[in-house]
Amino acid sequence: MKKLDIRLLRMIKHSKGQFISVVVIVAVALLIYMLFNVTSINIRSAVDNYYALTNLNDIHIQLVKIPKGALSELLTIEGVKTVQGRVSFDVPLQVENKDERVNIRLISIPPDEEKINILYRLSGKRAKLGIDNAFLLEQFAKARNIGPGDKLSPKINGRVHELSVSGIAASSEFIYLMENEQAIMPVPEKFGVAFVSEEFAQSVSGYGGSYNELLVIVEDESKMDDVIDRLEKKLDKYGVKRMIERKDQLSHNVLIQKMDGVEKMATILPVMFLSVGAIIISIMLSRIVQNDRMAIGVLKALGYSNLSIMSHYTKYVLAIGMIGSFIGITGGLLLAGPFSQLFAVYFNIPLIRIGIYYGFIISALILTSVFCILSGLIGARSVLRIMPADSMRPEAPKSGKRILLERIVFLWRRVAFSWKMVIRNIMRNKRRFAFLVLGLALAYAINTVPLFEAEAFTDIFELQFGQYQKMDYTIEFSRPMNKQVIKDLSHLIDASIMEPELKFPFELKNGWREKTTGVIGLPRSTRLYEFRNSQDVKVTLPEKGFFITEALSKTLQVKKGDRITIKNFVPGKDDIVITVSDVIKQYLGANAYMDIEAMQELLADQQMITGVSMKSQDEVKEKLKDVYNISAVNSVADMKNSFMEYLDTMYVAIVFYLVFGGILGFAIIYNATIIGIAERNMEFASLRVMGFDKKDIFRMVNRENFVMTFIAILVGMPIGLGMINGIINAFSTDIITFPKIIAPSIFINAAAATIFFVVIAQLAARRKIYTMNFIDALKSRIS
Amino acid sequence: MIHIEDMCKVYRMGDIEVRALDHVSLRVDAHEFVAVVGPSGSGKSTLMNMIGCLDTPTSGRYLLDGMEVSSMNDNQLADIRNFKIGFIFQGFNLLQKLNALENVELPLIYQGIHARERMERAAEALELVGLGDRLFHRPSELSGGQQQRVAIARALVSKPPIILADEPTGNLDTKSGADIMRMLKELHVKGNTIVLITHDKEVAMQAKRMIRIQDGKICDDRAVV
Numbered sequence A: 001m002k003k004l005d006i007r008l009l010r011m012i013k014h015s016k017g018q019f020i021s022v023v024v025i026v027a028v029a030l031l032i033y034m035l036f037n038v039t040s041i042n043i044r045s046a047v048d049n050y051y052a053l054t055n056l057n058d059i060h061i062q063l064v065k066i067p068k069g070a071l072s073e074l075l076t077i078e079g080v081k082t083v084q085g086r087v088s089f090d091v092p093l094q095v096e097n098k099d100e101r102v103n104i105r106l107i108s109i110p111p112d113e114e115k116i117n118i119l120y121r122l123s124g125k126r127a128k129l130g131i132d133n134a135f136l137l138e139q140f141a142k143a144r145n146i147g148p149g150d151k152l153s154p155k156i157n158g159r160v161h162e163l164s165v166s167g168i169a170a171s172s173e174f175i176y177l178m179e180n181e182q183a184i185m186p187v188p189e190k191f192g193v194a195f196v197s198e199e200f201a202q203s204v205s206g207y208g209g210s211y212n213e214l215l216v217i218v219e220d221e222s223k224m225d226d227v228i229d230r231l232e233k234k235l236d237k238y239g240v241k242r243m244i245e246r247k248d249q250l251s252h253n254v255l256i257q258k259m260d261g262v263e264k265m266a267t268i269l270p271v272m273f274l275s276v277g278a279i280i281i282s283i284m285l286s287r288i289v290q291n292d293r294m295a296i297g298v299l300k301a302l303g304y305s306n307l308s309i310m311s312h313y314t315k316y317v318l319a320i321g322m323i324g325s326f327i328g329i330t331g332g333l334l335l336a337g338p339f340s341q342l343f344a345v346y347f348n349i350p351l352i353r354i355g356i357y358y359g360f361i362i363s364a365l366i367l368t369s370v371f372c373i374l375s376g377l378i379g380a381r382s383v384l385r386i387m388p389a390d391s392m393r394p395e396a397p398k399s400g401k402r403i404l405l406e407r408i409v410f411l412w413r414r415v416a417f418s419w420k421m422v423i424r425n426i427m428r429n430k431r432r433f434a435f436l437v438l439g440l441a442l443a444y445a446i447n448t449v450p451l452f453e454a455e456a457f458t459d460i461f462e463l464q465f466g467q468y469q470k471m472d473y474t475i476e477f478s479r480p481m482n483k484q485v486i487k488d489l490s491h492l493i494d495a496s497i498m499e500p501e502l503k504f505p506f507e508l509k510n511g512w513r514e515k516t517t518g519v520i521g522l523p524r525s526t527r528l529y530e531f532r533n534s535q536d537v538k539v540t541l542p543e544k545g546f547f548i549t550e551a552l553s554k555t556l557q558v559k560k561g562d563r564i565t566i567k568n569f570v571p572g573k574d575d576i577v578i579t580v581s582d583v584i585k586q587y588l589g590a591n592a593y594m595d596i597e598a599m600q601e602l603l604a605d606q607q608m609i610t611g612v613s614m615k616s617q618d619e620v621k622e623k624l625k626d627v628y629n630i631s632a633v634n635s636v637a638d639m640k641n642s643f644m645e646y647l648d649t650m651y652v653a654i655v656f657y658l659v660f661g662g663i664l665g666f667a668i669i670y671n672a673t674i675i676g677i678a679e680r681n682m683e684f685a686s687l688r689v690m691g692f693d694k695k696d697i698f699r700m701v702n703r704e705n706f707v708m709t710f711i712a713i714l715v716g717m718p719i720g721l722g723m724i725n726g727i728i729n730a731f732s733t734d735i736i737t738f739p740k741i742i743a744p745s746i747f748i749n750a751a752a753a754t755i756f757f758v759v760i761a762q763l764a765a766r767r768k769i770y771t772m773n774f775i776d777a778l779k780s781r782i783s
Numbered sequence B: 001m002i003h004i005e006d007m008c009k010v011y012r013m014g015d016i017e018v019r020a021l022d023h024v025s026l027r028v029d030a031h032e033f034v035a036v037v038g039p040s041g042s043g044k045s046t047l048m049n050m051i052g053c054l055d056t057p058t059s060g061r062y063l064l065d066g067m068e069v070s071s072m073n074d075n076q077l078a079d080i081r082n083f084k085i086g087f088i089f090q091g092f093n094l095l096q097k098l099n100a101l102e103n104v105e106l107p108l109i110y111q112g113i114h115a116r117e118r119m120e121r122a123a124e125a126l127e128l129v130g131l132g133d134r135l136f137h138r139p140s141e142l143s144g145g146q147q148q149r150v151a152i153a154r155a156l157v158s159k160p161p162i163i164l165a166d167e168p169t170g171n172l173d174t175k176s177g178a179d180i181m182r183m184l185k186e187l188h189v190k191g192n193t194i195v196l197i198t199h200d201k202e203v204a205m206q207a208k209r210m211i212r213i214q215d216g217k218i219c220d221d222r223a224v225v
């Protein structure tokens, strides 16, 4: 078969453009596969390693107050291995720019070595914590350019303290640094963490000799639920606010979700790419087999078996597979190192060991082989039908069967001639057309996904902070206050609307399903919140009403009219059972809302409020910066700005996806056109002889491609919609619920991107039409 | 009508040079019926490609109807082909996807003629070649002779002054071949200029003038009566 191999090389040389375009598809598929999978494994193992090294807590408990002495008692609980108490509270940090609001979480470190959540000290390794110094979390230090020796000025209960930075540390608890569940993304220059001595924390916060948080390591992770139950019972009298398992821990949760997302992409994208590659290859191959039918007939007459001839053609695919996978796998492995580093830096994981995971090489090769063999066999399948005697006859002309449309005579008559040609050409090979449309539809669908994400993120923000919440600022008090405080505030600030808020985290329960969430009490006549139910109908809080968000209703499996239990952590207050008045939409965060008076009565104290939201053009931040008992002033405008910055980074991802979809679209149209031209050489030559010029023929081919593109876009819409729905389900979390807002602009822009790449592919294929020698084509037919 | 002066066509394949046309000069007046004969590989088809504006010569001049053709670009040549020349090939070269009527319509489409008129004229041309009852048949549903007649109808439909036929009877049995020749003669009588390429002496004798070509040169040119 040596001669055949030489033919193979000639075949490749002859169809260079096609060969390269499919190799690129295979290479990109495997590159993504290797790169994403290896990076994900690297990061996961680095994270596990980091957790083990720093002994990250299994359970994080927030409570009202627990004396230091009570801790030893907890150690006797079955299943509890280690317990560590700490004081943690958020305070404003004074910075140079007076308008800037920066919050810092002060977390106490035990006087002796910490046993749980051990800090990973990056500098100042030997420094000891006293009453005037602190370790600063790396991300925050970097974002604000603070180094050892610099001073921090946290304002605690109205008094500014001065702490010098003795060292910079990373913490496995804050790999992904977010202030709370309501945060959409990390904003490390606005929120940081400083680790201080227990002595300092207790003395400034009023927690002398006690803690408000516990960190627990369990003996056996599989018995977590039992341990939590026992802990809950034991700690009830200390007012448990929240018990957070490792899997719900904010930073860990986000991290895992990101890695899950990366892994999903690592499978979906390569499979899509390889499918499109397989479509193109099988069409290319069946064309090549048709061209070679005489040679195949002769070989068969000489006694070669079907299998040996088919394997020759499969070699062509194998060549594509081998070159593509070599480039893809090597590229993936080479890039995986830097890519993992990049991720590690982005996530602030200090330890990373870059591994080569041979398992992925093997599975990548298996994936490629399956793809090669399948598309090779499908493409070369027509070898089986060629009989030795056929070699003597020229290729039988495709019998021009009448297509369905032609039978509807009155309609067909009205079709313009040039369109008749287009329609017939398309119908000439229906299965191939279907495959090409499918491939192009996939390319189109890939384009819709990033556009949806961009659209959804913008919509989420605009709905949440334009329609659902209309305030300009929310103010949180450092401790619950009497509602009279609003009067004082309205003297300070010129606000058009000012409403009280009562907000506490509670555990909501429905049977065994439970979820801790912030319950917010609002005046029923609120003008700053707008509630819309699942049918997008505006609803108002009824008397004693209780609303939950769609995300919560899913987690708890409750619907309107169902009753749920609210577990009260306030010592001495009973759990209550309440009816869900409605399920409402909320895209950021998952809260429950209640009539403030009912909430005060049932869950807190009369007249108690914990914050205020307002609509105001006033210099709210400036005016409130020296006011006692205010722990945070959140400005919606600030959030909007940092959100916009975050969106900028998303555009990079969008461009990536568009390029991916573009490569596919290009390859499909380019190859389909080249193959089509080769097949219709004779037809084009006849047209040229009759006086049609190159442009006319190019236009005809264009028209066919655009009909195909148009149909592909129509087919691609439901596919894109399916992918978007997949994204909504896969990536909706407690923090973000993706709205099912399917804006037409997504599909229009994706179509524009697809058409753009189709045009490019047409232009690339145009040369083939322009340089076609039609006289030779006429000759070849005769002899 | 056709005025070729000192025309050469050289094909280069690597180091080898093939002189398909070697300093050919030729005049064909309007309403002539010329047969070109010669052995295989002598350059007949090459000459026809030149006359038909399908290819450009390596050197020499070509005036068609007084127009300098050798310097025209691709699109201008396409125009000339469409309006001045009807082609008939040995291999028919019909579009398999189209029925007889539509195949004949094709040259008129290029001229931008309205659908109704196009259809009428195509049907008329098919009537003329005796296929009035086969308008909606596909090429694959027609015999070889019938296909060639469709090709003739297609060559005629735009009423070009010149008809070029390269071995139109080569693929046909004697009877069908005779039919085709009869049609060409009728066309000549109606005033068309016809250039017929053949290596069949019998066929060539039916023309009014016979040109013999060998090794790219015209070696004989005389009238037939």
Ligand SMILES: Nc1ncnc2c1ncn2[C@@H]1O[C@H](COP(=O)(O)OP(=O)(O)OP(=O)(O)O)[C@@H](O)[C@H]1O
Pocket: A776, B011, B012, B013, B018, B019, B020, B038, B039, B040, B041, B042, B043, B044, B045, B046, B047, B199
């Ligand atoms: N595209 C080409 N490239 C190279 N050589 C060519 C090409 N076309 C024709 N020739 C050569 O030019 C010469 C004339 O060819 P042409 O086709 O005109 O012969 P012909 O007289 O029509 O022969 P036949 O009767 O067999 O059709 C031949 O020697 C042929 O090999």
Ligand SMILES: [Mg+2]
Pocket: B044, B045, B046
């Ligand atoms: Mg010839």
